[in-house]
Amino acid sequence: MSFMTRPTARHPKLPVNELGLTVRDYEGGMSTLCAGCGHDSITAAIVQSAFELSIPTHRFAKLSGIGCSSKTPAYFLRDSHGFNSTHGRMPSVATGANSANRDLTYIGVSGDGDSLSIGMGQFAHAIRRNLNMVYIIENNGVYGLTKGQFSAAADKGSKAKKGEVNLQPAIDPCQTAITLGASFVARSFSGDKDQLVPLLKAAMKHQGFSLVDIISPCVTFNDHVGSTKSYEYTRAHFSPAIATDFVPPAEEIKAKYNEGEAMQVELHDGSHIVLRKIDKDFNPTDRISAMSNLQKNNAAGEITTGLLYVDESQAEMHELNNTSSTPLVDLPYDKVCPGNDMLQKIQARYR
Amino acid sequence: MRPTDTSNPKYFHKVVDCQYACPAHTDVPGYIRHIAQGEFTEAYMLNRKSNVFPGILGRVCDRPCEPACRRGRVEDKPVAICRLKRVAADNRDDVKHLLPVPPPSNGKKVALVGAGCASLAVANDLAPLGYQCTIFEKFDVTGGLMRSNIPSFRLPPEVLDDEIGMILDLGVELKTNHPIESMNALLEQDFDAVFVGTGAPRGKELNLPGRQEADANIHIGIDWLESVAFKHTESIGKNVLIIGVGNTAMDCCRTSLRMGADSVKVMARKPREFFKASVWELEDAEEENVDIIVNHSPKEFVIESGKLVGMAFELMEYDIDDNGRITDQRTTGEVIIPCDDVILAIGQDNAFPWIEKDAGIEFDKWEVPVVDEATFQSTRQGVFFGGDAAFGPKNIIWAVEHGHQAAVSIHKYCQGEDVADRLPDGQTLASTKMGIHEWSYSNSFDSNERTIMPHVSLKERFKKLDIEVELGFSAELAAEEVERCLNCDIQTVFTANLCIECDACIDVCPVDCLTITHDGEDEDLRTRLSAPSENNEQALYVSGALPSTGKVMVKDEDVCIHCSLCAERCPTAAWDMQKFTLHHPHAKDEAGQPAVKDVA
Numbered sequence: 001m002s003f004m005t006r007p008t009a010r011h012p013k014l015p016v017n018e019l020g021l022t023v024r025d026y027e028g029g030m031s032t033l034c035a036g037c038g039h040d041s042i043t044a045a046i047v048q049s050a051f052e053l054s055i056p057t058h059r060f061a062k063l064s065g066i067g068c069s070s071k072t073p074a075y076f077l078r079d080s081h082g083f084n085s086t087h088g089r090m091p092s093v094a095t096g097a098n099s100a101n102r103d104l105t106y107i108g109v110s111g112d113g114d115s116l117s118i119g120m121g122q123f124a125h126a127i128r129r130n131l132n133m134v135y136i137i138e139n140n141g142v143y144g145l146t147k148g149q150f151s152a153a154a155d156k157g158s159k160a161k162k163g164e165v166n167l168q169p170a171i172d173p174c175q176t177a178i179t180l181g182a183s184f185v186a187r188s189f190s191g192d193k194d195q196l197v198p199l200l201k202a203a204m205k206h207q208g209f210s211l212v213d214i215i216s217p218c219v220t221f222n223d224h225v226g227s228t229k230s231y232e233y234t235r236a237h238f239s240p241a242i243a244t245d246f247v248p249p250a251e252e253i254k255a256k257y258n259e260g261e262a263m264q265v266e267l268h269d270g271s272h273i274v275l276r277k278i279d280k281d282f283n284p285t286d287r288i289s290a291m292s293n294l295q296k297n298n299a300a301g302e303i304t305t306g307l308l309y310v311d312e313s314q315a316e317m318h319e320l321n322n323t324s325s326t327p328l329v330d331l332p333y334d335k336v337c338p339g340n341d342m343l344q345k346i347q348a349r350y351r
Numbered sequence: 352m353r354p355t356d357t358s359n360p361k362y363f364h365k366v367v368d369c370q371y372a373c374p375a376h377t378d379v380p381g382y383i384r385h386i387a388q389g390e391f392t393e394a395y396m397l398n399r400k401s402n403v404f405p406g407i408l409g410r411v412c413d414r415p416c417e418p419a420c421r422r423g424r425v426e427d428k429p430v431a432i433c434r435l436k437r438v439a440a441d442n443r444d445d446v447k448h449l450l451p452v453p454p455p456s457n458g459k460k461v462a463l464v465g466a467g468c469a470s471l472a473v474a475n476d477l478a479p480l481g482y483q484c485t486i487f488e489k490f491d492v493t494g495g496l497m498r499s500n501i502p503s504f505r506l507p508p509e510v511l512d513d514e515i516g517m518i519l520d521l522g523v524e525l526k527t528n529h530p531i532e533s534m535n536a537l538l539e540q541d542f543d544a545v546f547v548g549t550g551a552p553r554g555k556e557l558n559l560p561g562r563q564e565a566d567a568n569i570h571i572g573i574d575w576l577e578s579v580a581f582k583h584t585e586s587i588g589k590n591v592l593i594i595g596v597g598n599t600a601m602d603c604c605r606t607s608l609r610m611g612a613d614s615v616k617v618m619a620r621k622p623r624e625f626f627k628a629s630v631w632e633l634e635d636a637e638e639e640n641v642d643i644i645v646n647h648s649p650k651e652f653v654i655e656s657g658k659l660v661g662m663a664f665e666l667m668e669y670d671i672d673d674n675g676r677i678t679d680q681r682t683t684g685e686v687i688i689p690c691d692d693v694i695l696a697i698g699q700d701n702a703f704p705w706i707e708k709d710a711g712i713e714f715d716k717w718e719v720p721v722v723d724e725a726t727f728q729s730t731r732q733g734v735f736f737g738g739d740a741a742f743g744p745k746n747i748i749w750a751v752e753h754g755h756q757a758a759v760s761i762h763k764y765c766q767g768e769d770v771a772d773r774l775p776d777g778q779t780l781a782s783t784k785m786g787i788h789e790w791s792y793s794n795s796f797d798s799n800e801r802t803i804m805p806h807v808s809l810k811e812r813f814k815k816l817d818i819e820v821e822l823g824f825s826a827e828l829a830a831e832e833v834e835r836c837l838n839c840d841i842q843t844v845f846t847a848n849l850c851i852e853c854d855a856c857i858d859v860c861p862v863d864c865l866t867i868t869h870d871g872e873d874e875d876l877r878t879r880l881s882a883p884s885e886n887n888e889q890a891l892y893v894s895g896a897l898p899s900t901g902k903v904m905v906k907d908e909d910v911c912i913h914c915s916l917c918a919e920r921c922p923t924a925a926w927d928m929q930k931f932t933l934h935h936p937h938a939k940d941e942a943g944q945p946a947v948k949d950v951a
Contacts, residue, residue, distance in 0.1 A: 002788050002859075002916060002919045002920065003788055004794065004795040004796075004914070004916075005795070006861060007795070007796030007861040007862075007912060007914050007916075008796060008798045008861075009425050009426070009796050009798075009861055009862055009910075009912045009914075010425075010861070010862065011862045011863045011864075011882040011883075011910055012424065012425070012910065013882060013883040013885060014863065014882055015883070024861075031859070031920075034922065035855060035919060035920045035921060035922045036851070036853040036855045036920065036921065036922025036923070037853075037855070037922075038853065040854075040855055040858050040859070040920070041853065041854045041855070041858055043858070044854070044857075044858035190853075190854070191852060191853060191854060193854070217853070219853065219922040223851075223922075231851045231852065231853060231899070232851070232899065235852075235899050235900070
């Protein structure tokens, strides 16, 4: 970690977004993670995405559990709401927060340990609820904070730093999420911001649960020969299936695409995701196609990346539960708490 | 694009903007770090190595370093480099024991004409090598224009005496009241080489109607300043007009106020952006309530009953294009401004009435000697020129560098070597890494604004001519100002084959200097960087192909604050922070012996 505070100097020609803010206004504190950690690149991509979308910093809520990944919300969006919860419990806290204030943009940051072992149940049910949030898994295949034990995302046959071989099969969070009915599933790599930033922007604008599984090499415990989550291995097996462009509501889709190659998904706020197929067989709007291609590529040892599955038509948690369209925080107190008389009436119904 | 060649010292030298802009290449960040450590003597000696007169220059240098300072691009104002130099001079201990001890004579004799900064710099370099240097000075005091033209309220005579004394004490012979009236006669004497450092002593004339009649009240700026300095002039009229708006004009107007003038107006022909005077000298004059009046072009001197009563000006209007150039001009009227005295400060020339046409020294069509820009040798072998005498009026720090280079030439000439065959600049780079995320320099960014120089109050300062207006930074103020230095000599050095392209450096860089992208030519690369790259004066540092993807690492040097975060966040130490030291050869290096004890 660096000991110095983040310098306040700025590039004098830094562009500003619609709110007049620079990308620096979306940053947080200085990272205390290991030098070269993939998580820091993901932090930078979140900062960049939030800046480009011109969302006011205080309209974000950032939540996390426990682990290296779960430290990262301290490093972005210093002026937003935040909650660092217990191990694997971030989805519950996110559900509670989102129930009370549906108007914020929720960013949950978790890791493969936090989500796929202790938090697996919470992860699964947040997907089922179609909780309107961006759920980022900073996936490095190891428990970095406890000195590099295999996580549930470690590939079978991959080697730990001291040579031990992982004998258990990996949980693929993307396949799991599609199976559980997720409405937005993407995978990317911390080392490829060109791909990651548009994906995060689309995820932030998607109405419902957006899973973004990001391979994020652990430089300290999982960046060696024999690792399948190292910088080198990821770059060698990185296979973009779908390129994603995010086009904001008012903007015209200018890029030219070959016929049959591009497909558009309109989001609730009128923005568009333009998907360009790199892998011809891949159809990210068809769940069966997405699943079968993911499995096929997995078997071939490829790390399939891009927006793997999207279904904008699914109802998110508030719609499913027919909640108030006004966030609870904005309702007058007597509406949120109608008083003892009303309580007595409600209780009477259960007698 | 070809990877940046950092083996050529010029690349990293240029990154150290202040040092690069300084004609003498003073190691500015180096001495600022000494000051930060309270090592004033070391800071002084490091300065002296390059610029010879730190105490003098710390007050009156033209400061080419400050407009170049990177801090001025990161925020508004540069580091107060010049005044920090004065801090080193004000607070140093005795340095006598650190100065070279002259060796026995090597039998070579050098004549130096004029006891100004150029000749003194030559003597400073040659005396420690055993050369017998003789300085011929027409006045009875040393210092040249530094003493006669810079008013004592800016540069106290004690400072001049002290620093000039250090050079004379090296065994230099000084002959005052000894004007050289014939070059031929000088050449006939027993000297192995001659150096001409006579400055540019002739002020420009303004021949307008009424000039002759009003002669008693019209003064040539540099002559007038000289006569004030030598106490031949002790008063001036109540209303004074200064014609011209260079630094001499600023000295004239402020001196007038101390000679009894009530109202002083500086008359400029053009708008403010075309002024030749340094911004800080303008500010200091305006602080003393000098009026600076633009767009007035002198037309004639107005005389009544044989006496100067005013001056007529044409009112000017200019068309200025987007590049700030004047495209057209016209007169819109005329005005007479009453005055008692006029001082002309519109420039000066070098003049050599004492060099005979048959001396073998060629002059060009402007009557200026033909001098080689690298060796400072004239067309006659063994005769060298430097300072304002060589290429017209510049400033003290240029004169000092001319002196260093002329000394190299004189040494080589006297040793029978080719004066053009000179040592090239060299560099050393040494890592400043002290441990994990610890560096041997103060790498954190200090957001302090530029420290304001305390001045003597407006009431006090006019009581006497020689009350120094600037009080200098106290140790406390200096301690704040030094932290503003961005340590541009601590270079970000990149080793491409170690990079794993994790992006950590790019993500952490607070000023968006870094980009990993596909290779391309400079112009194309500048369109693809993390932040707009509009300052083409500043280089792009481009790596070779990176091992994983074949892309290149590009660093835009423009606003790097040298905070070391790229190196701290790099997992493979592909970035390192390395101290760059420039080796800019002087005569002692050509002579192959360390003549000055190097405490820095």
